C-alpha cells in the first residue's frame with residue numbers, strides 16, 4: 001500500500017539537510033523533493049538509514065501513483081500531434097515555382113487572358129432558359145433576350161448616368177448598358193461591383209448596338225459541397241506578415257506564440273494538436289519595397305532577415321510541418337504569381353511553396369495566397385474596407401480569381417493564369433492586410449491571419465488599425481476555429 005503524504009509547504013533546500021546526516025540524493029530525487037517534501041517526509045527519509053536515496057526510494061513517501069502520473073504529464077506533456085504522420089499533398093499544377101515560361105511579350109498576354117477567359121467561362125456555361133450567345137452571333141438576336149459570357153474590357157458612366165461596359169469574348173466585342181432607372185437598384189448595385197477584367201455572364205435584351213442588362217453572374221463557388229470528415233484530431237495554425245527585420249516586428253509576441261506551440265502555456269491540449277503551421281507571406285520586411293523603407297529596418301541585410309526566419313523555424317517543435325509562401329515584401333520577383341523562396345534565402349527544412357499555392361492538408365483543400373491584390377480590390381469594390389479583409393476575400397471566391405484587375409498590382413502574364421481558382425477550397429488563407437478576419441462562404445472557411453508587426457507610422461497616417469499577435473488555429477476534426485491572443 002502506497003503511503004501518501006501531502007506536502008503543502010515543501011522544503012526547498014532538502015539536499016544540504018540530508019547531506020549533513022550523511023545521506024546523498026540523486027538529482028531526480030532532489031527535483032521531486034524540492035516540490036513535495038515537508039518535515040514529515042524528511043523525518044521518514046532519515047529513518048530509512050540509507051546512504052543514498054534515488055527517485056524510486058523517495059516516491060512512496062511523497063506521492064500516490066495517480067499524482068505521479070499527473071506530475072509526469074505536467075513535466076513532460078506529450079503533444080498528440082507528435083503521434084501522427086503529416087498528410088500533405090501539394091497541387092503542383094497550381095504553383096508557378098519552376099514553371100515560369102513568360103517573356104512578357106504580346107503573345108504571352110494573349111495566352112494569359114485567353115487562359116483566364118476559358119477557365120472562368122467554363123463555370124458560367126450551364127443550361128439556362130435564356131440561350132447563351134457568342135458575341136459574333138449576338139446581332140442575330142435583336143429584340144431577343146440572350147446570355148453572354150464576357151470579359152469586362154472597359155467600364156464607364158454615360159452622360160445620362162447609366163453604366164456602360166465594353167465587353168469581349170473569344171469571338172468579338174460588344175457594349176452593355178446598365179440603366180440608372182429607379183426600379184433597377186439591385187442591378188445597379190451589383191454592376192458597381194463589377195471589376196475591370198472580370199469574367200461574368202450577362203443576361204439582357206439585345207437592342208443594336210447595345211445589350212440592356214437584366215442580370216450579372218460571377219463564376220462563384222458551388223452552393224452545395226460535400227462535408228469532409230477528418231478523423232485525426234489535429235489542428236492548423238495560420239500566421240502571416242511577421243516582417244523580420246522591421247523595427248516594428250513584435251519579437252516578444254512571436255516568442256509567446258512559439259512557447260505556446262511547445263505546450264508551455266494555456267490551452268495546452270489545443271497547442272498539442274497543432275500539426276501544421278502555414279505562413280502566408282511577408283515573413284521578412286525585405287529591402288527597398290517602397291521609398292525610404294530602409295529607415296524602418298533594424299536588419300538591413302536581406303540574408304540576415306531570412307536568418308531570423310530560419311531561427312524562428314528552428315524553434316518550432318520538429319513534429320510540426322511548416323508551409324511558407326512569399327509575399328510582396330519577400331525577396332522573389334514582385335509580380336504574381338511568385339515562385340517559392342529558394343534555399344539561398346530560406347535554409348530550413350520546410351515546404352517552401354509559391355504564391356498562390358494549393359495544398360491538401362489531411363484531405364482539406366487549402367488555397368494559400370498572400371493577398372497583395374487585396375489593395376486594388378478594396379480600392380475598387382464599393383463597401384470593401386481594410387477593416388474586413390475576410391469580406392474582400394469572399395469577392396475573390398465569387399470571381400474565382402485572386403487578382404481580377406489586371407495591373408492593379410504587378411502580374412506576370414504566364415501562359416497559364418495561376419490566379420484562377422479552379423477548385424473550391426475548404427480553407428482559404430490570406431494575409432497582407434495585418435488585420436485578422438474570418439468568415440464562412442459557401443463551405444469555404446475564410447481566414448485572414450493578421451500580423452506580428454506593430455502599427456507602423458504609415459498605418460497611423462492611413463487610419464489603419466492592425467491586429468498583431470492574434471493566431472487563428474483550426475481544429476479540423478471539429479471544424480472549429482479559435483483565435484489565440486499573444487498580443488500582451
Ligand SMILES: [Fe+2]
Nearest residue numbers: 282327328432
Ligand atoms: Fe504584404
